[in-house]
Amino acid sequence: MKEFIRALLVFVVLSILTGLAYPFLITRVAQLIFPRQAKGSLLTVNGKISGSALIGQKFTNPGYFHGRPSALEKAYDASNSGGSNFGPSNSKFLEEVGQRMEKVRVTNGLGVNAPVPADLVLASGSGLDPHISVDAAMVQAPRVAKARGLRESDIRDLVQKHIEGPLFGFLGQERVNVLRLNLALDDLSRHGGQSGESKQGTGG
Amino acid sequence: MEKTTPKFWQSKLIKTSIKGSFLRLDPRLLWHNPVMFVVEIVSVITSLISVSNLIYGGPFLFNIHISIWLWFTVLFANFAEALAEGRGKAQAETLRRAQSEAYAKRLLANGQTETIPALSLRKNDMVVVEDNDPIPGDGEIVEGVALVDESAVTGESAPVIREAKGDRTGVTGGTRVLSGRIKVTITANPGETFLDHMISMVESATRQKTPNERALEILLVGLTVLFIVVVGTLAPFGVYTGVKITLPVLVALLVCLMPTTIGGLLPAIGIAGMDRLIQHNVIALSGRAVEAAGDVNVVLLDKTGTITLGNRMATDFIPAAGIKNEELVEAALFASLADETPEGRSIVALAKYRLDRRGRDIKPSPEAKFIPFTAELRMSGISWNGREIRKGAADAVAKFVQERGGVIPESVTAAVDRVAREGGTPLVVVDSTRALGVIYLKDVLKEGIKERLSQLRLLGIHSIMITGDNPLTAAAIAAEAGIDDFVAQARPEEKLKLIRKYQAEGNLVAMIGDGTNDAPALAQADVAVAMNAGTQASREAANMVDLDSNPTKLLDIVEIGKQILMTRGALTTFSVANDVAKYFAIIPAIFVPFFPMLGILNVMRLSTPNSAILSAIIFNAIIIPLLIPLSLRGITYRPMTAMALLWRNLVIYGIGGLILPFIGIKLIDLLIVFLHLA
Amino acid sequence: MAKDITYILVFLGVLMLLALPLGHYMAQVFTGRRTFMSFIIRPFESGLYRLCRVNENEEMSWKQYSLAFLLFNAVGFMVLFLLQIVQGRLPLNPMGFGSVRWDTALNTAISFVTNTNWQAYGGETTMSYLTQMVGLTVQNFVSAAVGMAVALPLIRAFTSKLRNTIGNFWVDMTRSVLYVLLPLSIILAMLLVSQGVVQTFAPSVKAQTIEGTEQVIAVGPVASQVAIKELGSNGGGFFNANSSHPFENPTPFSNFLEMLAILLIPAALPFTFGIMVKNRRQGWAIFAAMMILFLVGLGAAFWAEWQGNPILAQSGLGSSTNMEGKEVRFGIGPSVLWGQVTTVTSNGSVNAMHDSMMPLTGLVFMFNMAIGEVIFGGVGVGLIGMLMYAILAIFLAGLMIGRTPEFLGKKLEAREMIMAVIAVIAPAMASLIFAGIAVAIPTGLSSLNNPGPHGLSEILYAFFSAAGNNGSAFAGLNANTVFYNLATGFVMLVGRSATILPALAIAGSLAMKKSVPSSSATFPTASPLFTVLLIGVVLIVGALTFFPALILGPFLEHLLIFAGRTF
Secondary structure (H helix, E strand, O other): OHHHHHHHHHHHHHHHHHHHHHHHHHHHHHHHHHHHHHHOOOOOOOEEEEEEEEOOOOOOOOOOOOOOOOOOOOOOOOOOOOOOOOOOHHHHHHHHHHHHHHHHHHOOOOOOOOOEEEHOOOOOOOOOOOOOOOHHHHHHHHHHHHOOOOHHHHHHHHHHHHHEEOEEEEEEEEEOHHHHHHHHHHHHHHHOHHHHHHHOOOOO | OOOOOOOOOOOOHHHHHHHHHHHHHOHOOOOOOOOHHHHHHHHHHHHHHHHHHHHOOOOHHHHHHHHHHHHHHHHHHHHHHHHHHHHHHHHHHHHHHHHHHOOEEEEEOOOOEEEEEEHHHHOOOOEEOOOOOOOOOOOOEEEEEEEEOHHHHHHHOOOOEEOOOOOOOOOOOEEEEEEEEEEEOOOOOOOOOOOHHHHHHHOOOOOOOOHHHHHHHHHHHHHHHHHHHHHHHHHHHHHHHHOOOOOOHHHHHHHHHHHHHHHHHHHHHHHHHHHHHHOEEEEEEOHHHHHHHOOOOEEEEEEEHHHEEEEEEEEEEEOOOOOOOHHHHHHHHHHHHOOOOHHHHHHHHHHHHOOOOOOOOOOOOOOOEEOOOOOOOOEEEEEEEEEEEEOHHHHHHHHHHHHOOOOHHHHHHHHHHHHHHOOOOOEEEOOOOOEEEEEEEEEEEOOOOHHHHHHHHHHEEEEEEEEEOHHHHHHHHHHHHHHOOOEEEOOOOHHHHHHHHHHHHOEEEEEEOOHHHHHHHHHHHEEEEEEEOHHHHHHHOOEEOOOOOOOOHHHHHHHHHHHHHHHHHHHHHHHHHHHHHHHHHHHHHOOOOOOHHHHHHHHHHHHOOHHHHHHHHHHHHHHHHHHHHHHHHHHOOOOOOOOHHHHHHHHHHHHHHHHHHHHHHHHHHHHHHHHHOO | OHHHHHHHHHHHHHHHHHHHHHHHHHHHHOOOOOEEEEEEHHHHHHHHHHHHHHHHHOOHHHHHHHHHHHHHHHHHHHHHHHHHHHHHHHHOOOOOOOOOOHHHHHHHHHHHHOOOOOOOOOOHHOOOHHHHHHHHHHHHHHHHHHHHHHHHHHHHHHHHOOOOOOEOOOHHHHHHHHHHHHHHHHHHHHHHOOOHEEOOOOOOOOEOOOOOEEEEEEEHHHHHHHHHHHHHHOOOOOOOHHHHHHOOOOOOOHHHHHHHHHHHHHHHHHHHHHOOOOOOHHHHHHHHHHHHHHHHHHHHHHHHHHOOHHHHHHOOOOOOOOOOOOOOOOOHHHHHHHHHHHHOOOOOOOOOHHHOHHHHHHHHHHHHHHOOOOOOOOOHHHHHHHHHHHHHHHHHHHHOOOOOOOOEEEEOOOHHHHHHHHHHHHHHHHHHHHHHHHHHHHHHHHHOOOHHHHHHHHHHHHHHHOOOOOOOOOOOOOOHHHHHHHHHHHHHHHHHHHHHHHEEEEHHHHHOOOOOOOOOOOOOOOOOHHHHHHHHOOOHHHHHHHHHHHHHHHHHHHHHHHOOOOO
16 A cells, blocks of 8 residues: 555656646747757738648649648648558559549540659658659649639749758658648739749748 | 397397387386376377278278378387387396306305305305306495406406405495405395396386476376377367368377377387496486586596596606716616506616617626615615615705705706696605605596596586595696696595585585595585496495496586487487477368368478378378487587587577477378378 | 668767767766766756655665565656546647547556557547646656666676665665766757757647648657657657657657667667676677667668569569658668667657568568667667577577576576566567457457558567557558557567566575686687677577567568569
């Protein structure tokens, strides 16, 4: 019984320390030093929160770059998260991917057997992946250019400028943040194709 | 050393062993061996299935094949145990026969004797044994001296002296008095003698499992339980995959995976170890002690009798400056003529040899007067014609010379110092006041002792010599013999202290003793070997008795102890390593008919699923009898470092155990196909 | 590929650079010596002992130690269970989540107390902030601390002679929290926030997307929990998607840091062991065995994953890379590395969905868990597990050189064998038995997300994960059913207690033995041969136990995919 009371006491004290003091301390300091990151790296357009730089969004408009498929019940529903968890031998999954490839080929005007970038038809783990590969962006460039009435080369330049390279040359893949790219795209359209002067960049 | 060793192919032994292997199917007996007990249970189950298939229809032939080989697995294991037991018993029986046929002359209260069968003797009975009488039981001489022929027990033909009082009082039943009359107190009731003890140690029913054997058995039982679960869950996994696996096939897989090889041979290995001890004329009073012998890291060895022959011998003469060698040798010879001590005799022998007068009788002149050795004078010699030839300890002789106005020259003192430094005993020889030189007396090592001691070192065993000599002498002998440490000027009670000290440091200590005052130390030592010729007290305190009374026997005991453990370890490794091949035989056999691509697992290219399963189970069964010779003999043991030993055994039994079954199963498969068995 | 190799080399280099000093530091902490942190932490430590009536110098027998361990876990279990049931009526619940279902709450309580952190629930849709912090984060700390604490008696037992005490549970555990876990967590949490991991008590953010729809973005006090979830080999994510969620693991650099944190303490503990038993080479020998097994598995997993899905490759996928379930910012290599790092350390966090990886990759991950999480393993318990295998290996080696086996001077006898055998086989048996039951009953099968051999893999993975106290999943399996909640809960308990209690019993019996001096006849356990033997025993025992199951699950699926068959 003495030992039980001791167990209870130690548990209570450690709970206060690690369950309350520790997270409150971290929150306090984080909000002080890294307020933007701690709040969710939110992006605002005209004072309104338009999303998080870290969380992908669903894009259907042909004038926007599209992100990866999201396996969530509601695609890119950031109140939830998760992947498809389909195994590689699952025929339902393989069928779905086939349909997606078909759709990508059709919407982007690719040939019947043209290779499709893997990340554009395979769902991410979180269902909220904000990035696509450079290939996946470039494949969409002609479509976006056409929909926006911009030159394809300008679009390509924009994509090029939004490539996030690997840190120190080995940490991470070359990738493009879709939301940021699309925000820059809107900016580009607003400035009538003077892509070179866009202020929306990868920084921020 | 090896005497009437029953060879294992002796037909009578084989016959009883075969009978024994069936008797051991009794679950009450087999229960002692959990691994084989499980095999027996599943054998019963598959047999019942086969029979019911025969009656109600179903695959019969294949199932009965499996059942038969499962039964063989159990029988082979039983056979191994029965054979080991039979050999041990046969060995003990030959010893006992001599004893049971004997009669005894029991001393009655009135001083008369009555003749009764030896077997009706009880502890504390007093018997008289005279010329040509057999000694009726284990006992201790209380009166008299006798020349005893112990060849029936030890195989040694030279008779030995046994006498009351002192350290040679023990006698063993079954030996024979050649001459002399002794009174003996019987120290053991019939059925309680060392021999009876030994017999119970090779009888599987009464045998106590040793600590390491128990630990190993836990591992084997653990593996068995684990494999029961592995095989048991394979059934539902199979069903999920769409494959229904029949019970006999599951059983075959289970028995193949279970450590049946080591499980079947484990009792035989332990029993055979005891057999080997008997072959070395050592009777162990507990299996634990034999195992502990393998772990010993300190041995206490008495110098005399174990390391050296026992007495110092003259090995050289060192003349003083200006003295001819001849003169010294001659003087030494004369001074020792009357000296009947072994040392004196050795001086005479060496001197005669040096003077080339072997065989010739040298007689001093009749008027010569011998001066015998006394503790006060510490020298001996001869006087005639006014000449006083003396030999003795340096200080005593120096005093003798000084009293007569002489002086010991520098060259002699230097020689004395040198000899002492080298561990020898210097004796100075003088002719009145003239110092002639020094006799070099030296302990002579027993033949082969150096090699044995260096083997001990390889085994990681620290050897300690106990001697009454002074430290200088002790150090020299220790260095010459290659002993690690010594205790000089030791009194018997110091042995006990020494053992305790080493044990406190975590060592396991072994010692050999014979005297009554060795008993406390023997009782304290972890491995205590008493000489059969030793006192009853020492034999009772010990956990092993050496019938040959040969002190270097300890080394054999250590090796046998190690061999038992190594054989167990090697066969366990072998048994477990075997499992890999069996998986590759059975798993594809089960699933390939449904998933042909799993054929890539059929690395042995076994012909049909049925032949694959049969081959595996047959291999699993016949490997047991094939390994019986190995487990009875013990795996080859050579003294080398632990690392080298482990590499060797890992390669042979680990990697070998991995590869061999692939070959064996393939060959059996070819044979099965050839014979159209499946 | 070259980039991946650079990645791995840099990763392992940095790991060594940090693990060695940490191992040294922990040895100082656990032998009660002053460290450079003492001047801040020591007052807290003494205060805590006073407050909780713990006598710092009191020594416990192994039975008292085990009792303290069990009582402490019982208290933790009850608090966590009740917290989930009543969370709806408690503060810090901005999303207004109600009571958690009883079986889920039971499973979660067991899961977090046993350091498994298997999550049958989705964090952001089930648990209030209070439950996440006071319930889950607390257990992240204390279950890890308990794991480290219980390894210490075994370590100490090798150097103590003829003693019947093995240390003080409260002191060992408190020190683990105060000196090791808490400082490291604070550093890591801040680093993670700088990378974009959220840390706020605000409710979910409502955003107006640029296509004009509303997106609700779940946030919370994430960084503080992620830090300890990685450091303490826990793995229970704040979010359902765990470390693949951008708010838990936003950048390649945060990914690198988190992996480092996962391996850090488990990789440092062999060194701590070496220092504490006064035989550093022994620490290296164990570390080497772990590292080699780690690299072998990693190589196999890489090979398997880079092969990609041949069926998709045939239908014209740009590259055959298997990006299903993976994040673009990480890519294939770091995702496989993460999987290997977490499955060897019993850290259940994922940065990609294991269910969607190639079958043989899954096989490697399953093997890592099934052998009992001994390749580095969970903090503390991983070392214990490896020592159990070491006891088996040394037992065989000892016999083969003709001696009663001894490890660091302590004889291994029947009692040690019973305990080591239980520790090695009980979790394996529990996982196989329950997987066998699950595939045999409709309730078990109805949770499957994938048919065919992959379905078997999902079930096997779940129970291997539970038995190894890992917590990751082939997450397609709907484990939030009464059957799976109870079954995995039970297996988690077996996995945890069958490792810790035998280890404490062995510690008790070793501490009472005298120490045998070593000689040329004793097997030098601080040698490459020992490392080889240890690896051999782990592989052989693992292979023999799991061969049939792994053949019918992942291996068969692999063969079938390459033969073009789907389900």
